[in-house]
Every structure is written in structure tokens, then in C-alpha cells.
Amino acid sequence: MARPRSLWPFAGLVAGVAGLLVSYAVAAALAIREAPVPAIAETVIQVTPGNVAETAIRFLQRYDKPFLVVMVVLISLVLFAVVGAWSRRRWWLALAAYVVLAALAAAAVLTRAGTGVTDLLPVAAGFVTWVVVLMALTEPLRRAEAVVDSEESGPTLLASTRRQLVVRGLLFGGAAAAVAVGGRFLGRGRRQVEASRSLLRLDGVSRPRMPVGANIGVEGLSGWATSSHDFYRIDTAIVTPTITPADWTLRIHGLVDRELVLTYEDLIARGLTDAWVTLNCVSNPVGGDLVGNAWWSGVLIRSLLAEVGVHPDADAVLQTSDDGWTCGTPLAALTDPDRNAMLAVAMNGEPLPIDHGFPVRTIVPGLYGYVSATKWVREYEVTRFSDITAYWTQRGWGERGPVKMASRIDVPQQGSTVAAGSVQVGGFAWLQHTGISAVQVSLDGGSWTGVDLGRVPNADTWVQWAGTLDVAPGDHVLRVRAIDENGEVQTSVVRDVLPDGATGLDGIAFTAKT
């Protein structure tokens, strides 16, 4: 009696291809550059001995990459069929094969430059698809095989099982293909905006001018200027808004004399200002790293507000982003002549990265991001705090959100071991818009002693600090505090980030050894 043997590899093939398609769909939808198959192909190139690779490349001319991708897919197809055959006898072996394949794909993705955990989403989606589809397809086969031996109706059953399997295979294969097309469609917007962003030439944007002496040269301390790549990212967007400059407008309305709708060109035409500004998140805990310092270029908000004529009874601007996020910003901070609040179009000399608000976002020195730094900004409504609520204030966070003084120890690291004797310590301190005048450290609860400060171009940026301490062998605790330009000493009172920012002093424990 013939058993439906050949149907098992078929099931494996369908499951395998469905997994590849779904993983491709996720990569395309999220515009993840390192999709599993190309990542594996690129890894193959990397691990191939140079002479072999060269011969192959010369042989294949410029088709080496497509050739490799095709090879990876073909080899995968064979593997998928084998896995399907295996699943007949040993289900765990099939599962183990999927785990190994997924692990290889994950490793390939992670070895590419600049990849992170989210880049593994396509691999995870593919893995789940493999398991689910293989189970769904082999279930009728398993049932059929169980009865085929014992019953007269074997051939009829076999035929109906084959039919069932083909139908299911088509359904799953079709669904996976549809998902792949859908993923590509979803990702299209982002790819287009990415393209328009890379073509954008902003005449008024200058390269970051690195101030002399801002980095004081402590080993292990991150740079005073934060690259856009390393800059923290916080927002509520699940799908990042993708807006081309041509599609962007800003509407300024509310308590104004003349409502204004600005296009991107109108905005740029008003002339760009640039400044170093440190931005931080209200959710940053003491010692945390939700803070970064960048060179921003944009248009001064106070001149736009002067243009529209703000009514004297207004005290807030309700900002709305393309994805419907809102925040209420104190009008006084936006009109303050000593503080260059801007509609930023560039970060570190380049058009804003999409994740940081392309094409236009707000930057206001001295306010936490949640009350000011609207990314993908679309609307300014001049209004009164008493008349509005915004995204985070509805959820219990403070209304106005001025930043609080903070200082952080980066060197030595918490829990590290250093050589006893003279030990270098260092970190950052900030109170944007007011500025830091001094930083002090205390070793093991001893007296506060001043350390050196790096130079800063203005009061709106953080400052690096560094010192050298004489440290005896043993366990130690180091604490830090800052003093602002008004002589105010940073408070040691511990407060949670909710509702309006953490307070308390950063402290680290370390060990000195001879």
C-alpha cells in the first residue's frame, strides 16, 4: 500500500517558502535593510576565502550578488524539502532544523554593520511561519498515514489527502505571497521618503562646528557631540510617519491675527539658524542615557510667531504631529529671545533622519522632549494651557516640563575594577538654558571636591567633566553633583521620573586593586 511519502517534502517546501516570504514581507514593511536572505548571501561573501571569491566574482562578473542570492534560495528550497521529509518520522528533527536555520539567519543579520534587535523581527516572523505552516500541512498527512494501513479504503483516502494538502498548500502559499506584496507596499512610503531625503540639498545648513575643548579626553567617556545614529529615540509611533518635503505643511493658527500655512520651501526661505542643543527625555532616570547633544539647523519659531501676531492672552502652543501625537509648549519658551527655539530641518548637518522627525521637528532648549520636541510636526495652535490637554499630560505627566539639573558618572563604570592609585573619573552634567558652572564629586561620602569642566558654546548643551582621584585599594562609592550658573546646587532629594523628571544624585560603586 503506497503511503503519501512524496507529500511530506512538498509540505516542507510550502512551509519553507511561506516563511521566506513572510520574513521578506516584514523586512520590506519595516524597511529593514538587512533582510535574512541577502544578509546570508553577504555573509557568504565575507567568509569566502579571498582568492575563491575573486575567481567567482571575475567569473560571474557583476552578477555575483544576484547569483549568490539565487544560490541561497535554491539551497534553502532543498533543505526545506528535506525538513518536510524528516517531519514524517521525527517532528523534533524538523523543529531543530528550523531553529538552526533561523539561528544562522539571525547571526548573518547581526554581523552586518549597524544592526540591532529589531532587525531580527523578519527572522522571528519567518521562523514562526515555518512551524505553523508545517504543522498545518502535515496534520492531514499524519492522520491519513495512521489509518492507511488498517483500512480497505486506503487509495481513496490517499487521493483525498493529496487533494486536501494541495488546497492547503495553495492557500498558505498564496497567503504568504499576499503578505509579501503587502509588506512591500507598506514599506514603499518609507523607501520613497528615504530617497527624497537623500536627494535633499539644504543650502543654509552648515556642517557641525565642533567647539574646541568640549571633549576633555577621558578614556571611556562618550563624545560631547552625539551622532544621529547613537542619539536616543523615543516616540509613540508604531509605523513611523513618512512625509516628503513636498507633502509637508505647517499650519499655525488659534489665538493669532493672521493664520499661516507654510510649505517646506516657505519655511526654508525664512533662513536657517544653527545651534548645539542637548535634548533629553523626562523618562530618563538618574544616571540614564536618554539624552543626546546634536547640531540642529532650523528656523526660529519666535520670528514665525511674530509674523502671525500672537494674542496677549495666549500662554501655550499645542503642537500636533503627523501621527496625531500632541504636546503643549509654554509660549514664553518659544518667544524667549535668549533661547533659540526652532523648527529644525537638519540634525548634525544632514536632513533630519526619518526616525528623528523628517522633514521638520521642534527643538526647544531647556524643556523635556515630551512638552516640546514634536517630530513630524504639522500644526501649531496658539492657545491657553487652561483650554488644552496633550498626549502625556492626559496620562499624568506635568504640564510645562522644564528640564531639571542632572549629572552623571560614566567613568569608571558601575561595578568595574580599576587600578588603585590615581584614578580618572568623568561624565556629563546638564541644565539646558541655565548652564552648569561647576561639578563636584565625593568619594566614599567624603567632602565634595571640584572637577574640571569641558568648554561649551552655550548654556543649552551638556558639559563634560573630569577629575583625577587618589584611590586606595578596596571597594568605593563615587557620587557626583552639579552647580548651575545661578549657584544653585543639584538636589540630592530622590524623585521618580513621573510626573516631571527624576531628581537625586548619581552614584556608582567600583573596586580598586593594586
Ligand SMILES: Nc1nc2c(c(=O)[nH]1)N[C@H]1C(S)=C(S)[C@@H](COP(=O)(O)O)O[C@H]1N2
Ligand atoms: N510625533 C512625536 N514626537 C515626539 C514624541 C512622540 O511620541 N511623537 N516623543 C517626544 C519625546 S517624549 C521625546 S523625549 C523626544 C525624543 O526625540 P528623539 O527620538 O529624536 O530623541 O521626541 C518627542 N517628540
Ligand SMILES: [Mo]
Ligand atoms: Mo521623552
